[in-house]
Amino acid sequence: MAFRASDARDVVLPLAQAAYTVMTGATPTLPSGFSSTALIEADPAHLAALPDPHPAAAMAKNTHIFGLMGQDTASRTAFIAFRGSSDVSDWIADFDFVPTQYSPISGFGQVHAGFQDIYDCVRDSVATNLPAAVRGCDQILITGHSLGAALAVLAAPDIARGMPPNTIEPRLTTFGGPRVGLPDFATAFDAAIECCYRVVNFLDIVPLVPPSPYVHVGAAIEVDSGGAVDVGWRHSLAAYHAGLSALIASQT
Known part of the structure; x- marks a missing residue:
């Protein structure tokens, strides 16, 4: 499926924004036709067992809600x-993790151990709630921003092969995601997940970490939000909205 900047801005980015809204207990504003079927919740016991410091600690401040799931019945899309x-500064320095084998699928390559630790905290929640989200659907869209983009990448092959119904290949559009795995994982991922777009804003530093030998998966879509040259703005979803709007304007 070809990348469409208007869909990324008007459908996918609001879903990524909704994943932040629900962490406060507020009701998210979803794109027209979309409804939520479940929240993605981290297992408190799993979180508590992680070493300190850990990137998960930044994500679990005051909440165990890590996102949401749902569907659009009209387009049959879960x-x-x-x-x-x-706060990016809470976790961006915590990259002292050696690569480890991607645990959901044997022989699928190596990934950042810290990111996988976080995914392991939410995997049961995703697996438990996936059947309701995909009921009546023939497409699965996975998205996320920042560390959420890393979780989206780790979830996609697992959902395709390890979670019922195992009949739908997910497609991804993420925003400002870090590098998740080594070249062996990237090769296996790109062979298994054909549609994966990474929207990357000019001067956003998060897509540049962790350093080599970590690499990205999928295809990069470069945008330029303009505005302040600082991490807070360039990495924000508001900046990604501005960058996609500029890309749309340049194509008309």
Whole structure:
């Protein structure tokens, strides 16, 4: 499926934003036709067992809600949206993790151990709620911003092969995501998940970490939000909205 900037801005990005809204207990504003079927909740016991410091600690401040799931019955599309941390500075320095084998699928390559730890905290929630989200659907859209984008990447092959109904290949559109795995994982991922777009804003530093040997999956869609040259703005979903709007304007 070809990348459409208007869909990324008007449908997918609001779903990524909704993943932040629900962490406060507020009701999210979803794109027209979309409804939520479940929240994605981290297992408190799993979180408590992680070493300190850990990127998960930044994500779990005051809440165990890591996103939401749902569907649009008209387009027969289920969605899974993961949030990141509310403050990039809380986690961006916590990259002292060696690669580890991607645990959901044997022989699928190596990934960032810290990111996988976070995914392991929410995997049961996703698996439990997936059947309701995909009921009546023939498409699965997965999205996320920042650390949520890393979770989206880790979830996609697992959902395709390890979680019933195992009959729908997910498609991804993420925003400002970090590198998740080593080249062996990227090769396996790109062979298994044909539609994966990473929207990357100019001067956003998060897509540049962790450093080599970590690499990205999928295809990069570059945008330029303009505005302040600082991490807070360039990495924000508001900046990604501005960057996609500029891309749309340049194409008309």
